[in-house]
Amino acid sequence: MAAAMVWWPRFLLLLCLTCKTSTFYVPGVAPINFHQNDPVEIKAVKLTSSRTQLPYEYYSLPFCQPSKITYKAENLGEVLRGDRIVNTPFQVLMNSEKKCEVLCSQSSKPVTLTVEQSRLVAERITEDYYVHLIADNLPVATRLELYSNNRDGDDKKKEKDVQFEHGYRLGFTDVNKIYLHNHLSFILYYHREDMEEDQEHTYRVVRFEVIPQSIRLEDLKTDEKSSCILPEGTSSSPQEIDPTKENRLYFTYSVHWEESDIKWASRWDTYLTMSDVQIHWFSIINSVVVVFFLSGILSMIIIRTLRKDIANYNKEDDIEDTMEESGWKLVHGDVFRPPQYPMILSSLLGSGIQLFCMILIVIFVAMLGMLSPSSRGALMTTACFLFMFMGVFGGFSAGRLYRTLKGHRWKKGAFCTATLYPGVVFGICFVLNCFIWGKHSSGAVPFPTMVALLCMWFGISLPLVYLGYYFGFRKQPYDNPVRTNQIPRQIPEQRWYMNRFVGILMAGILPFGAMFIELFFIFSAIWENQFYYLFGFLFLVFIILVVSCSQISIVMVYFQLCAEDYRWWWRNFLVSGGSAFYVLVYAIFYFVNKLDIVEFIPSLLYFGYTALMVLSFWLLTGTIGFYAAYMFVRKIYAAVKID
Template identity: 45%
Template sequence: MWKVFGENGLRMMFWSLQRLLLIILLFPCHLQLHAFYLPGVAPRDFQTGDSLHVKVNKLSSTKTQLPYDYYFLAYCKPPRVSNSAENLGEVLRGDRIENSVYTFKMRETESCKVACRIKLDAVSAKNFKDKIDEDYRVNMILDNLPVAVPRQKVDRNGEKFYERGFEVGFKGTFVGRKERSYFVNNHLNFKVMYHEDVETGTARVVGFEVTPLSTNHDYKKWDEENIQLTTCKPGKPTVFGTDSVPQEIGADNEVVFTYDVSFESSNIRWASRWDSYLHMNGDQIHWFSIINSLMIVLFLSGIVAMIIMRTIYRDIANYNQLEQDEALEESGWKLIHGDVFRPPENSSLLCVHVGTGVQVLGMSLVTMIFALLGFLSPSNRGGLMTAMVLLWLFMGLFAGYSSARLYKMFKGTDWKKMSLKTAYMFPGFLFAIFFVLNALILGEKSSGAVPFQTMFILVLLWFGVSVPLVFLGTFIGYRKPAPEDPVKTNKIPRLIPLQPWYMNPIFTTLFGGILP
C-alpha cells in the first residue's frame, strides 16, 4: 500500500475514515439501518379482515419415498390451479405448491364452510384407498407455515407436540360388518394462531393447526348459493357426536368437503414460530450416535496420522541423504520406501477420483457454513437443494485444479484427456442413474418426477458452468510446477511377494469400512 498510495495518500485515507466515523457518531438520528430477509421468509402483517390463502403441497408418507401431487386425489379444485413461484430445489424434491379453495379472513371465525361436493368414481376411490393403506398425509401451507396436527403426550404431563400434515383417511369397521372399510377425512377444523402488535394493530401468523374429521354430510337442498346441510350449520360451532357416521370411500359415493376456521391469540413471536415444527414427533434421527461415531473415526484417524508422521519423519530424512543405489538392511514396510511414490497403473483415474472428492468436500463444507449462518432455514423451501446443486457446479474449478496437480505429480502429459474425465465421468454416472430413476418415478405418476424442462436446465448448467470451470481449474493447476516427492523413487521396482488371502483389496475395503 505504501508503494501504491504513498505517504500523502495514506494520510488522506486516514483523515477520510476519521471524518466518516465522526459523522456516524454525531448524527445517528439521520441514519437508517436497513435489514434484509431471505427469500420467502419475510414477515407479513395482516389487518383484521385481510384474506389468508391456504396453499396445498405434496402428499407424503413415511412408508414410501414417492410424493404425489395434492390434486392426484379427488379433492376440491379451484377454478384455475396455478403453481407458486418455485426454485430448482423445490422441483427436485417434488414440492409442488399450488392454490386451493380454502380462503380465510383474518380474525373472522367461520364454521361449516362448504368447500365442494364430489362424486367418486372407481379410479378416484381406488386412489384414496391406496393412499390410506400407505399412510399418506396431506400437507398445506399458510403464510409459509406448514399445517400440523396437535397431539397430547400421555407420559410427559400432557405435553403438546405436532405432527406435520394430516392423514388422508383411516380404516375401520361398521357394526354388523366383517370387512374393513375406508373413510376419508372430509371435514377440517383449522386453527390459526396469531401474534398481535399492540402499537399498529396488525397481526402475524405464528401457528397453523388442523384437526381432521370424517363425517357423512347430509343436506336437504343443494343450491350453490344456499347450501343447507343437516349435519352442521353455518355460523354455529360444528360438533359431531360419537354416533355420527364417517364418510365411507366407494365408487359412486358422494363426498361433501367442509371446514371450520378459528383464530387464537398467541404469545409466540414471529421469529420463534418454527420452534414447534423443529421438535415434531416422528422419525427421530439419532444425532448423538452419528456425532459419536464421527468423533471416534476422526479421533482414531488423528492418532494414527500422528503416529505415522512421528515414525516416518526421521526415516524420510535419512533416506533423502542416501543415494538411491545404496542398500539398507530394512524390514517390513520400510522395504518399499523407494516405491511408494511411483505412479500407479491407472494414475489418471486416481486423479479423477481425487478431484471429484475435492468437489464433493468443498460443496459439503460451504453448504454447512451457509446452514450455520441461517441462509438455509426450513422456511426457505428448496434452498438446501438449490445451494447444493449450485455449489457443486462452482466447485468444478477446485476439482480440475486438484486433479491436475496430482496428475502432474505423476508425470502425466495428456492433461486435456484427464480434464475431460474429471468433467464427465462422475457427473455422467450420476445423471444416468438419475435419468433411470426419474423414468420409474414418472411411470408411478409421482410429483417427485423431474420435468423434462428441469432436466434440460440441469444438463445446460452441467455443460455451461461445471465443464468450463473444470477445464479452467485444470489449466491453472497444470501450469504450476509439480510437487516434489518426499522420498526419492527407485529406478527398478521392488518385487512384492504374494500376499495372504485376507490382504485382498476386497477384504481390506470391507474391514476398513466396518468402523465408520
C-alpha cells in the same frame, strides 16, 4: 490430562448448545403483517407417503378446486423435491372464526366421486398418504398427544407429551374399510404486534395446525349459504370410501384462531423440534468424545513409532544394519511410482474435491441459518449450483495430480473429470425418472428442467473444470522427496489382514461411528418427510469425519508400506472410503426395519438414490483419506536420508 478429560466434554456441550440456540436463520421473505379480516391464503404443496416415496400434486385427487388454479413458480430445489404449490378454495380471514363451511358447491349439494376417483382415493389412503398445506409459508402440522407413565412409576398418573406430525393423513383404514378425512378443522395461531394507540392492530401467523376428521354425509346439516353444522360428540360415523362404486360426500372445513406468545422469529421452532433432540445431543457428544480419544491414541502411536523409525534410519554409524531391516524405507524407490489408470484416479479425486468444497460451504452456510426450511428448495438449489461452480477447484486438483502421475493427455483427462461422476449420477437419475414418469408423480423431473440441468452441466461445470484443469496441469507437479527406480521392486507375499476388503472393513468403522447417529436423522428427513435443521451438529460431525478419515488412512498406508507394498495409490483411495460400505449396510437395515416399502418401484427408488448417496460418500471420504495419506507419505520420506 485428567483436567483436559473433564474440560473437553463441557466444551463440546457448550458448542452444541450454541449450535442449537445461537444460530439464526434468514427466512427468505420479510414477515407479513395482517390486519383484522385480511385474507390468509391456504396453499397446497403435495401429497407424500413414506411407503411409496412418490409425491403427487394436490389436485391429482378429486379435491375441491377454486375457480382459477394458479401454480407458484418453483425454484430448482422445489422441482427436484416434487413440490407443486397451488392455490386452494379455502377462504380464511385473519382472526375471523368459521364454524363450518362447505366446499365445491354454492348450493351445498354433495360431491359425487366416480368409481375411478373413488378407487384412486382409496388407493392413496391405503398407501398412507399425507396432505401438505401451507399458510403464510408455514406448513400445516397435526398435533399428537401421547400419554406415558410419570417418572414416579405411577400408572394412574399419566404425563401428556405433545408432538407434531408433518401434514395430515388423507384418511385411515379400519377392519378392511377405508375412510376419508373430509373435514379439516384449521387452528391458526397469531402473534399481536405492539402498535401505538392510534394505529390498527397487526397480526402475524406463527403456527398452523389442523385436526382432520371423517364425517359421514348423512351426519352433516347444510344450508343454501354453504354453511354446515357439525355433529356433536361421537354421534357421527366416519365417511367411508367404497372403491367399487360412486361415493357422495361433503368437503368441509372450519377455522379457529388463537393468540400466541410465540414471536414471528421463533415460529419454526415447532417444526424443527418434531423429534427428541435431547437424545440427539447426548448421542452426538458421546460420539465426538469417543472419536477424539481414539484419534488421539492413534496419533500418539503413529508419531512415536515414526520417530523411532526415522531415528534408526538416520543413524550414520549403523548403515549396514539399517539396510538389512525391513520396513517402509526399503520401498522409497517405488513409493511414488505412478499407479495404473492415473487419469481415472485423478478424475475421481477431482470430483471428490468438487464434492468436498460443495458440502463444506453448504453445511457452513446452513449452520449460519441462511438456508432455512422456510426458503423451500433453497438447500438443494444451492447445492446444485455450488457443485457446478466448484468444478474449477476439482479440475485444478485433478490436473495437477494427473501431471504429477506423469500424465500427458490433459484434454482427455479434463473431459473425464467433468463427465465421469456427473455422468453416472445423471444416468441413474434419468433411469429412475423414467419409472417416476410412468407413475405420473410430481417427483418426476420435467423435461425442461432436465434440459436446464444439462445446460448447466455442459455450459457451467464442464468449462470450469477445463479451466481449472488447464491451470492445474500447467502448474509445477507435486514435489516428491525421492526418485523412482526404473525397475519395480518385488512385493513380498502379504498377510491375510493386508487384504483390500479387510482393510476396507477395518478403516470404515471409525468414520462411520462418528456419524451414524446423524445418519439416522438425515435418513428420517429424506425418506420419512421430516424436517432437518441441526446443521450446527452436522458441521461438527463433518469436521470429525474429516479428522477420522485422515488419521485412519494414514495408519493404513503406514501399515501397507511397512509390509513393503508400495501400491498404495488406488488401495488407499478405496480403503479410505470404507465407511461408505457401512453406510450401505445401514441403508439396508433402515429399509428393512424402519420403512414399510413393499412395491417394486418405491424399492427401486430407495436403492437407486441410496446408491448415489453411497457413491458420493465414497468419493468424499476416499478423497479426504487419499490427500491426507499423500501428505503423510511425502512428509516421512522427506525426513529420512536416502543414498
